[in-house]
Amino acid sequence: MSDRALAVVRAGALTTVQDRGRPGHAHLGVPRSGALDAPAAALVNRLVGNAPEAAVLETTVNGCSVRPRATVTVAVGGAPCPVTVDGRPAAWGAPVRVPGGALLDIGAAHAGVRSYLAVSGGVTVEPVLGSRSTDLLSGLGPPPLTDGTVLPLGRPSGPHACVDAVPHPAPPSELVLRVALGPRHDWFTDAALTTLAARPYAVSSASNRIGLRTEGPALERARPGELPSEGMVLGAVQVPPDGRPVVFLADHPTTGGYPVIAVVDPADLAAAAQATPGTPVRFIAVRHRR
Amino acid sequence: MRAMPVGARALLIELDSGAEAEALHAELLRRCAAGDLAVTEIVPAARTVLLDGLEAPARVAERLASWEVPSAPARAEEVIEIPVRYDGPDLPDVAAHWGVDEAEVVSIHAAAEFRVAFCGFAPGFGYLTGLPREVPRRATPRTAVPPGSVALAGPYTGVYPRSSPGGWQLIGTTDTVLWDPSRVPAALLTPGVRVRFRPAATP
Structure with missing residues (x-):
């Protein structure tokens, strides 16, 4: 057995393998999946010299600990957190050399929700439909990590980046989501459209990789009844019967029967991935680009 | 449009x-x-x-x-045949809803030709149109429907690719593998495909 492997010592609250996901299979009922904070995952890959499609680990709230069996270069990004190697502080957001057998600990996030760990060579679990991502909605890809999981690593493809510091957006203290109304905004009252754009919401603790749930004023429907199932995109703002908008994230179902009142600009979804429960949410209606 | x-x-x-x-x-x-x-x-x-x-x-x-779009889809050449043991727990309810006996439910389902209209709900779960009658969903969904369950809801029939919660009426079981990620395409039932269900002997 190759010693290019990573042993999971502490899996943390929810740590999954993620890459750029498996778009292109929605017609088979397959969610796109992939890293929720895609720019953070891309950045840590670049720091360790990986190709952008290499698989990384996505942690949730309290990090994880791993022990590489061979010497590797790692980078931790996304939600800022303490990083230690065998108990000694190491850099966050920069390439770090971890000797084979040493313990790399990614601590609890100071701010934000999801930290990303890239390891030189990438995590090379068997891909499913072209992706190594764990899809929590449909169960495709590797299961969430548990203590003792051993993950195979690929061969490093290039030298790590030489940087002193990289810019990274701080997790949002207020989550501003630019939305384009539609396709089903006509299922809601004018008052509901005004409410969505003018009243404050907050991130609900029931949020997960499938969707960012919100707490706030209920959006009133102009027409009752069910919508026949229809295809849904990343960032769709779906309104279930309780009237509180849900923003669909990477593991969202491919079709749904509740009306989608608006769609979030994909550029704002990385911040949504890092918004902790209770964070204020503001939806801003923008016009479609033509 | x-x-x-x-x-x-x-x-x-x-x-x-x-x-x-x-x-x-x-x-x-x-x-x-x-x-x-x-x-x-x-x-x-x-x-x-x-x-x-x-x-x-x-x-x-x-x-x-x-665009000039034909009003009805062209028929796919191939018909996928799925053997079914009609042993589902909701056969009596479906029969009562349709006002026929259970054997008639089986004949209606096995006589129809279906088409995969679309997929959703779970990887490889196809919504098949072609059922000549409708049936409501169960009032209380099951927390776990066994994989291979052949089921009805609204105007659709479908087969659960794996165990999952579900509110459809279960009328039978098949051993046919609906979802296999190592196969291309991974789903047996992809949109546009024609499907028939054939009664198989109950063991």
Whole structure:
């Protein structure tokens, strides 16, 4: 057995393998999946010299600990957190050399929700439909990590980046989501459209990789009844019967029967991935680009 | 046909009927294969087709309006036959709802020719149209429906690819593998495919 492997010592609250996901299979009922904070995952890959499609680990709230069996270069990004190697502080957001057998600990996030760990060579679990991502909605890809999981690593493809510091957006203290109304905004009252754009919401603790749930004023429907199932995109703002908008994230179902009142600009979804429960949410209606 | 913008990169096209949606889906696939349309996802559903990953949705919407789309989809050549043991726990309820006996439910289901209208709910779960009668969902969904369950709901029939919660009426079981990620395509039942169910001996 190759010693290019990573042993999971502490899996943390929810740590999954993620890459750029498996778009292109929605017609088979397959969610796109992939890293929720895609720019953070891309950045840590670049720091360790990986190709952008290499698989990384996505942690949730309290990090994880791993022990590489061979010497590797790692980078931790996304939600800022303490990083230690065998108990000694190491850099966050920069390439770090971890000797084979040493313990790399990614601590609890100071701010934000999801930290990303890239390891030189990438995590090379068997891909499913072209992706190594764990899809929590449909169960495709590797299961969430548990203590003792051993993950195979690929061969490093290039030298790590030489940087002193990289810019990274701080997790949002207020989550501003630019939305384009539609396709089903006509299922809601004018008052509901005004409410969505003018009243404050907050991130609900029931949020997960499938969707960012919100707490706030209920959006009133102009027409009752069910919508026949229809295809849904990343960032769709779906309104279930309780009237509180849900923003669909990477593991969202491919079709749904509740009306989608608006769609979030994909550029704002990385911040949504890092918004902790209770964070204020503001939806801003923008016009479609033509 | 009504094309609605969905964010900056997608279009939701709404049709008047499921048959029109299936026909448009077939036409979109044809144009995609011919290099006439660049799109990441084409997701058919009950009355709509979603096009996601478009460079210029507004231009595609304009072009769509000028297309001549056949009113009904062309029939796929191949028919997938799925052997079923009609031993589902909801057979009596379906029979009562239709006012027939259980054997008649089996004959109705096994005589129909179905078409996969769209997939959703779970990887490889196809919504098959062609059922001559409708049946309501169960009032209380089951927390775990066994894999291979052949089921009915509304105007659709379908087969659960794996164990999951579900509210459809279960009328039988099949050993046919609906979802296999090592197969291309991974789903046996992809949109447009024709399907027949054949009664298999109950062991």
